[in-house]
Amino acid sequence: MTDDLLGRHRSVLPDWLALYYEDPIEITHGEGRHVWDAHGNRYLDFFGGILTTMTAHALPEIAxxxxxxxxxxxxxxxxxxxxxxxxxxxxxxxxxxxxxxxxxxxxxxxxxxxxxxxxxxxxxxxxxxxxxxxxxxxxxxxxxxxxxxxxxxxxxxxxxxxxxxxxxxxxxxxxxxxxxxxxxxxxxxxxxxxxxxxxxxxxxxxxxxxxxxxxxxxxxxxxxxxxxxxxxxxxxxxxxxxxxxxxxxxxxxxxxxxxxxxxxxxxxxxxxxxxxxxxxxxxxxxxxxxxxxxxxxxxxxxxxxxxxxxxxxxxxxxxxHDLQGNSRRVGGLLIERLRSAAAQVPAVREVRGRGLMIGIEVTKPGTDVADHQAATAVLEAAREGGLLLGKGGGHNTSCLRVAPPLSLNVAEAEEGAEILENALRSIQ
CATH class of the missing domain: 3.40.640.10 (Type I PLP-dependent aspartate aminotransferase-like (Major domain))
Structure with missing residues (x-):
């Protein structure tokens, strides 16, 4: 089903319309901080449709x-x-x-x-x-x-x-x-x-x-x-x-x-x-x-x-629901957790950001040279582990973007950090 949709996508939409992942996914539904693809796989969403699903998926009050x-x-x-x-x-x-x-x-x-x-x-x-x-x-x-x-x-x-x-x-x-x-x-x-x-x-x-x-x-x-x-x-x-x-x-x-x-x-x-x-x-x-x-x-x-x-x-x-305060509290815990994990990965140049807007810059170890291939590998590994991330950066940088819905709780932050830590270690 997804393979057929990918073929149809490529035949009718512009070549420059980017897709994430070597095997692109179709997201069919979501709830809270999670989404599901067409094969029934469940993911913790740390990108929110490019920082757009800001509060939660399928929030009853909005629906x-x-x-x-x-x-x-x-x-x-x-x-x-x-x-x-x-x-x-x-x-x-x-x-x-x-x-x-x-x-x-x-x-x-x-x-x-x-x-x-x-x-x-x-x-x-x-x-x-x-x-x-x-x-x-x-x-x-x-x-x-x-x-x-x-x-x-x-x-x-x-x-x-x-x-x-x-x-x-x-x-x-x-x-x-x-x-x-x-x-x-x-x-x-x-x-x-x-x-x-x-x-x-x-x-x-x-x-x-x-x-x-x-x-x-x-x-x-x-x-x-x-x-x-x-x-x-x-x-x-x-x-x-x-x-x-x-x-x-x-x-x-x-x-x-x-x-x-x-x-x-x-x-x-x-x-x-x-x-x-x-x-x-x-x-x-x-x-x-x-x-x-x-x-x-x-x-x-x-x-x-x-x-x-x-x-x-x-x-x-x-x-x-004071989601700004939640972003400050849970985001502060998440960024410190990610900095601790990244300290063990030479390819991570910097973990930066504030609140629930966190970037992880990936370079060739010991240099300031962007490693786009390694960043893509982390993106793929995180997806395999059940976590969706974003990518960004200028022409000479490569950065993983972490921006979950602002209702993210501590348990979900810890779960996502663990998946991301394993994905980062996989590129060493």
Whole structure:
């Protein structure tokens, strides 16, 4: 059955549509933190459909909300008043920390970042964008144009002029040997120097923790230091919270809060986890930025009733069950367990992250040279052991990505860590 589906997949879908595993699996259903494939194999899910099943699989509260909404109306577009959309927008505006916030809903993180770029470039009358090296912001024409990760940027053509800033990767590059304070100072000087060679950019867009890039992050406070320079030039700050939002990092509800001494960003994008699998993305911005467009616009599918009902139920569950606190507690135990296991494996260069957003970088032992083959072998071995992981990294890194649903319990964290430890040892 799965082999036939694989053949059909290859005959009708693009060659560049990647599949995990030498023998790809069809996931048929899930419950809690587990999923099952078409052959009945059960897996502990440590990737959540690319950080999207944020709360749990088949969560009854969300299923009930979706079912009830589907029985009333599924969709009407933004041309009509939409109570679930207004209610979710009110919650997100309040949680964002952005003053006088307005919210626009999209269907994905890519579209959310597209919208943020449209707003920033229109508001600032500039098509120059600052982005971080090793970054990823989506697969559309404009978001590919600001992606600083060569493996995910298939064209150099872009409607934007993009300038790449250093600092998103702490342990690689020319400043890696510096202390955190000196690293931040060097990156700020790099930014100042860059701004001296260009016309005023519209915005800096940055992931507080780089997702596809391998869960890399700067020292806390880097973007606050950048913000002081940006403010001198009137340059906006867009925080891409598509992967870091909603409490996944444990310590904060939003990733930007680790860099927030100067207040919230001017614009913030979100997606993935808020829908727990439903297609929700969006932008939050100060009203004068959100309202700067002088032409008509609507969204056919952004904010549709059934996705908003799911988002509201998911957000309520997350807050009421303190999943941010659970991410901090269980994620802290998991990362220490993985660091202990990785200390015995020479191919693991670094275990990094916070909360339930953990990266394991795999290199050729004793070097900084990425070992993509070994990382793939670990991915396969973990799957054989009953654990699903993700992969990521820039063109010169290879990283296993660990990002379970935020309801993960201690027993499941220990089970997954044991499987992953055995998978890592298998490559020695």
């Amino acid at each position: 009930k909300a979706v079912s009830e909404q589907a029985g009333r109306i599924i969709h009407s577009s933004t041309l009509y008043l939409n109570r679930p959309m207004v209610e979710l927008a009110e919650r997100i505006a309040q949680l964002s920390g952005i003053p006088d916030a307005r919210v626009f809903f999209t269907t994905s993180g890519t579209e959310a970042n597209d919208t943020a770029l449209l707003l920033a470039t229109t508001y600032r009358r500039s098509n120059t964008i600052l982005a971080m090296r090793n970054s990823y912001h989506g697969r559309s024409f404009s978001s590919v144009g600001i992606t600083g990760n060569r493996g995910w940027s298939p064209t150099s053509l872009s409607p934007l002029q993009t300038l790449y800033v250093h600092g998103g990767v702490r342990t690689r590059g020319p400043y890696a040997a510096l202390s955190d304070a000196d690293f931040i100072a060097a990156c700020v000087e790099d930014l100042r120097d860059l701004l001296g060679h260009t016309r005023a950019p519209a915005a800096l867009i940055a992931e507080p923790i780089q997702g596809v890039g391998g869960f890399t992050a700067p020292p806390d406070g880097l973007y606050a230091a950048f913000r002081e320079v940006l403010d001198e030039h009137g340059i906006l700050w867009i925080a891409d919270e598509v992967q870091t939002g909603w409490g996944r990092t444990g310590e904060h509800f939003w990733g930007w809060q680790a860099h927030g001494r100067n207040g919230p960003p001017d614009l913030m994008t979100f997606a993935k986890g808020i829908g727990n699998g439903m297609s929700i993305g969006g932008v939050v911005a100060r009203s004068e930025i959100m309202n700067c467009l002088d032409s008509n616009s609507i969204s056919t599918f952004g904010g549709t009733q059934i996705t908003m009902a799911a988002g509201l139920a998911n957000l309520n569950y997350l807050v009421e």
